[in-house]
Ligand code: HEC
């Protein structure tokens with residue numbers, strides 16, 4: 001992730017968060033991430049522990065797991081558990097450029113398969129944001145055609161993905177995050193992507209990427225996966241829980257004074 005240059009102060013805040021949440025013991029480097037992910041998927045999760053572990057993640061992804069509407073932080077609520085674990089592994093492995101989150105994924109893996117199972121199961125069960133941000137709506141017919149011809153066979157008619165195949169749920173994700181990931185997968189900045197998918201979007205120009213991201217952002221996840229109202233707040237968190245975005249806004253306001 002590229003921090004915007006105006007974010008010096010906020011990176012300071014993030015650095016502090018990271019410092020304070022650093023593990024006290026020596027990190028045991030996991031030998032084989034695939035094996036750990038595989039094991040975690042077969043364990044029975046302890047959601048109470050998952051809730052505790054999720055506190056660190058909520059700094060950026062928000063207590064609800066809804067991310068930021070501008071797409072800097074993705075929504076992770078309601079994602080398949082297998083996909084959450086694969087992305088954590090890929091971030092840990094350096095397959096995605098994500099320096100701010102890196103220490104958190106490293107720490108999650110250092111805690112072992114059971115903790116990973118607890119954390120990922122907790123996130124997967126969080127209800128999704130009912131009003132994710134969508135694109136400009138200008139090329140939806142094109143987006144629909146591109147989606148049906150190229151993406152449906154893996155991500156499903158409704159963008160629901162496939163947990164067995166590690167295909168992410170993409171319906172209901174914030175538009176700008178979708179667009180950024182498509183660009184990054186296309187130019188191989190995201191190095192863990194499915195080869196077939198990379199080939200497929202290789203020929204897409206920006207208009208086409210934007211059209212298909214717009215279409216996907218408007219696909220509705222199953223109702224049972226969504227929070228039942230817009231101002232639903234995660235009851236596992238205090239109302240005044242301070243996210244990185246809030247901290248950044250507050251710093252910016254102070255700066256204006
Ligand atoms: C310092 C901020 C920060 C923290 C803390 C953080 N993340 Fe992230 N996370 C990000 C950013 C930024 C991205 C998107 C990176 C990109 O654009 O490729 C991301 C991406 C992800 C993704 C991939 C989502 C997708 O759709 O592919 C998952 C899963 C995830 N984070 C889970 C977690 C979990 C679990 C924790 C806690 C252990 C955590 N994150 C902590 C910033 C953070």
Ligand code: HEC
Nearest residue numbers: 150151154166167168170178181192193194196197201212
């Ligand atoms: C051959 C199967 C396949 C096809 C076809 C495919 N994808 Fe994917 N897609 C994947 C897999 C697997 C991932 C996860 C890759 C990874 O682990 O980084 C992914 C990741 C993504 C992501 C990132 C999601 C996230 O949460 O970070 C987006 C967005 C996406 N695909 C959209 C599309 C679109 C739009 C198309 C059609 C133009 C498409 N995909 C075609 C398999 C596919």
